Amino acid sequence: MISRAKKFALFLLGFLFFANILAWVAVFEFSKPKVLEVCFFDVGQGDAIFIETPERHQVLIDGGANSKILEKLGKELPFFDRSLDLVILTHPQKDHFAGLLFVLRDYEVEQILWTGVENKTAGFEEWLKLLEEEKARIVLVKKGINIRAGSVSLKILFPFEDLAGQEIKNINDTSIVSHLSFGKNSFLFTGDISSSIEKELIEKGIDLSSNVLKVAHHGSKYSSSEEFLEAVFPQLAVIQVGENPYGHPTKEVLQRLEKFDINVLRTDKKGDIKVISDGNNLKIEIED
Numbered sequence: 001m002i003s004r005a006k007k008f009a010l011f012l013l014g015f016l017f018f019a020n021i022l023a024w025v026a027v028f029e030f031s032k033p034k035v036l037e038v039c040f041f042d043v044g045q046g047d048a049i050f051i052e053t054p055e056r057h058q059v060l061i062d063g064g065a066n067s068k069i070l071e072k073l074g075k076e077l078p079f080f081d082r083s084l085d086l087v088i089l090t091h092p093q094k095d096h097f098a099g100l101l102f103v104l105r106d107y108e109v110e111q112i113l114w115t116g117v118e119n120k121t122a123g124f125e126e127w128l129k130l131l132e133e134e135k136a137r138i139v140l141v142k143k144g145i146n147i148r149a150g151s152v153s154l155k156i157l158f159p160f161e162d163l164a165g166q167e168i169k170n171i172n173d174t175s176i177v178s179h180l181s182f183g184k185n186s187f188l189f190t191g192d193i194s195s196s197i198e199k200e201l202i203e204k205g206i207d208l209s210s211n212v213l214k215v216a217h218h219g220s221k222y223s224s225s226e227e228f229l230e231a232v233f234p235q236l237a238v239i240q241v242g243e244n245p246y247g248h249p250t251k252e253v254l255q256r257l258e259k260f261d262i263n264v265l266r267t268d269k270k271g272d273i274k275v276i277s278d279g280n281n282l283k284i285e286i287e288d
């Protein structure tokens with residue numbers, strides 16, 4: 001039989017060992033360089049973009065079509081971190097919101113930003129239910145929201161008006177478009193907008209220029225017009241795409257990107273694509 005004193009000593013040892021690990025994890029976290037990380041996850045056909053600011057704010061734009069997002073977040077976040085500062089749903093279509101159902105069940109989310117547009121599709125009722133249960137601050141995008149998180153700013157460029165409660169036929173064209181900037185670097189996130197919304201953005205005279213473009217609608221030929229690519233003029237275009245029956249990414253879009261000499265990275269070819277910015281330069285990390 002182990003004596004009480006021995007038991008206590010073992011407990012103390014175990015406690016100290018665990019506390020030591022935690023301390024090292026904390027040291028590791030604080031010693032991370034002050035950079036912005038934007039990770040385009042390979043979640044198959046769908047979007048899921050994880051952003052970590054230099055001040056360690058964590059933002060997720062869309063969650064892909066299934067539970068793959070949990071494995072991806074698990075790789076980016078330390079095991080004890082089960083919270084996200086902000087979740088943005090660009091539009092309630094399966095390949096963008098179904099993964100967020102898993103995220104809302106497993107993570108504590110502080111704020112959720114979406115348009116409030118209706119979509120009578122599988123899982124939508126569940127999305128509304130989870131929104132209620134999450135106790136997060138729900139922000140419905142109207143227009144001109146500018147989110148500041150430390151040294152990073154995220155500007156919501158579209159939609160131009162309140163869509164809450166509305167049923168809109170072309171749900172892709174309700175996608176939240178946002179512009180992230182840090183120092184001299186910037187990123188444009190386009191959801192699944194088509195060229196007609198791209199045209200509206202250009203006609204409004206909105207500054208779209210960005211270093212990195214998330215190619216709209218997985219490379220559909222009805223998006224990424226020449227005019228739009230010219231206005232954004234990115235050095236890098238990322239296509240989030242997986243196996244699909246639509247022919248995404250289309251050869252038309254790949255040709256347009258090539259015409260403007262834009263580097264293209266695809267999640268179906270490269271896996272997770274991480275773009276790291278120090279405010280001046282971009283570095284790309286690819287995890288196959």
Ligand SMILES: [Zn+2]
Binds near residue numbers: 047095
């Ligand atoms: Zn989509």
